[in-house]
Amino acid sequence: xxxxxxxxxxxxxxxxxxxxxxxxxxxxxxxxxxxxxxxxxxxxxxxxxxxxxxxxxxxxxxxxxxxxxxxxxxxxxxxxxxxxxxxxxxxxxxxxxxxxxxxxxxxxxxxxxxxxxxxxxxxxxxxxxxxxxxxxxxxxxxxxxxxxxxxxxxxxxxxxxxxxxxxxxxxxxxxxxxxxxxxxxxxxxxxxxxxxxxxxxxxxxxxxxxxxxxxxxxxxxxxxxxxxxxxxxxxxxxxxxxxxxxxxxxxxxxxxxxxxxxxxxxxxxxxxxxxxxxxxxxxxxxxxxxxxxxxxxxxxxxxxxxxxxxxxxxxxxxxxxxxxxxxxxxxxxxxxxxxxxxxxxxxxxxxxxxxxxxxxxxxxxxxxxxxxxxxxxxxxxxxxxxxxxxxxxxxxxxxxxxxxxxxxxxxxxxxxxxxxxxxxxxxxxxx
Numbered sequence: 041x042x043x044x045x046x047x048x049x050x051x052x053x054x055x056x057x058x059x060x061x062x063x064x065x066x067x068x069x070x071x072x073x074x075x076x077x078x079x080x081x082x083x084x085x086x087x088x089x090x091x092x093x094x095x096x097x098x099x100x101x102x103x104x105x106x107x108x109x110x111x112x113x114x115x116x117x118x119x120x121x122x123x124x125x126x127x128x129x130x131x132x133x134x135x136x137x138x139x140x141x142x143x144x145x146x147x148x149x150x151x152x153x154x155x156x157x158x159x160x161x162x163x164x165x166x167x168x169x170x171x172x173x174x175x176x177x178x179x180x181x182x183x184x185x186x187x188x189x190x191x192x193x194x195x196x197x198x199x200x201x202x203x204x205x206x207x208x209x210x211x212x213x214x215x216x217x218x219x220x221x222x223x224x225x226x227x228x229x230x231x232x233x234x235x236x237x238x239x240x241x242x243x244x245x246x247x248x249x250x251x252x253x254x255x256x257x258x259x260x261x262x263x264x265x266x267x268x269x270x271x272x273x274x275x276x277x278x279x280x281x282x283x284x285x286x287x288x289x290x291x292x293x294x295x296x297x298x299x300x301x302x303x304x305x306x307x308x309x310x311x312x313x314x315x316x317x318x319x320x321x322x323x324x325x326x327x328x329x330x331x332x333x334x335x336x337x338x339x340x341x342x343x344x345x346x347x348x349x350x351x352x353x354x355x356x357x358x359x360x361x362x363x364x365x366x367x368x369x370x371x372x373x374x375x376x377x378x379x380x381x382x383x384x385x386x387x388x389x390x391x392x393x394x395x396x397x398x399x400x401x402x403x404x405x406x407x408x409x410x411x412x413x414x415x416x417x418x419x420x421x422x423x424x425x426x427x428x429x430x431x432x433x434x435x436x437x438x439x440x441x442x443x444x445x446x447x448x449x450x451x452x453x454x455x456x457x458x459x460x461x462x463x464x465x466x467x468x469x470x471x
């Protein structure tokens with residue numbers, strides 16, 4: 041089956057259902073926040089409606105068909121106006137499994153050959169971190185639009201190289217920070233900007249799991265290839281793989297990047313030959329003396345993941361999608377009167393009791409930021425934005441800035457832990 045017939049078949053039967061489902065979900069998200077007009081990365085979704093014509097097609101190639109690449113395949117197969125035209129992976133089992141899912145796609149073991157494929161509009165890079173910069177730069181040189189998974193790059197110098205190469209380009213660049221497209225996070229940002237929690241005074245973020253983060257390998261020679269996240273030559277571990285998400289959100293909500301950070305990291309549980317930390321703790325300081333506190337570990341999952349945006353009037357837990365009021369509204373007058381009478385009759389005055397009350401949580405239920413919790417975390421919407429920006433032929437404003445701020449932040453944290461000293465934001469870095 042060729043690529044054209046594959047695309048046409050996706051518009052029949054369930055393909056139309058996918059389109060209707062997707063556009064309905066997009067409409068719901070678009071109506072969930074009044075901020076959308078101010079967020080430049082939403083402009084392609086408003087300005088480029090997708091039709092059924094083959095001319096609306098955006099032909100994408102995916103580089104890296106592992107766990108994350110397969111998730112993107114699932115989303116793109118349901119995204120209106122998108123054709124997955126090619127897949128690339130130098131690990132043959134991954135490539136063949138991907139080709140079995142995407143009928144008609146061409147397969148490549150070398151991404152540079154895929155970049156030479158005629159008619160390919162853009163690429164989605166879901167490769168190990170240490171390859172991101174090389175692949176982004178080669179894709180720009182080949183005239184392709186680029187969606188790169190987080191984190192942006194392996195070094196701060198590579199982040200700068202990608203930003204420099206894209207500066208002035210007409211090509212679309214997007215980073216895989218899907219929370220920028222999440223209705224829950226959009227609503228959280230709206231509440232913050234409306235003063236619902238007051239001034240942001242601190243952000244606490246954490247991502248806790250319980251597992252060794254290791255893939256089974258069919259042969260010892262494949263250990264580094266299949267478990268690249270565990271080795272320092274290819275990855276920065278928890279900082280680039282997990283912290284990059286929450287640091288993007290922190291910078292986004294604060295509207296700037298930190299001036300410095302200090303942290304500690306160690307391997308204190310999974311002593312199995314890995315080279316990246318299994319627990320990390322980093323504090324970021326911003327110019328107004330706001331702090332972002334980040335920690336992550338993979339030996340206890342009790343607290344899961346969360347980013348808490350705190351102010352004097354309340355706390356937003358954006359992952360859970362809840363707002364907790366620091367000063368809940370007073371009860372109605374009649375209820376207050378009854379409570380006062382009851383307390384007058386039944387309360388006793390302690391003699392020699394404690395002179396303080398524990399500072400425990402007052403509002404433990406909170407209320408949801410959106411009425412219906414979305415089934416998509418923003419990934420599907422972000423991919424649609426990428427495709428529509430390609431269709432428009434216009435780069436999405438703000439994307440490189442978001443990518444660079446988060447990418448540099450997590451690399452600063454990694455450097456602080458490795459060098460055991462405070463690390464300043466690189467003044468020479470220009471977004």
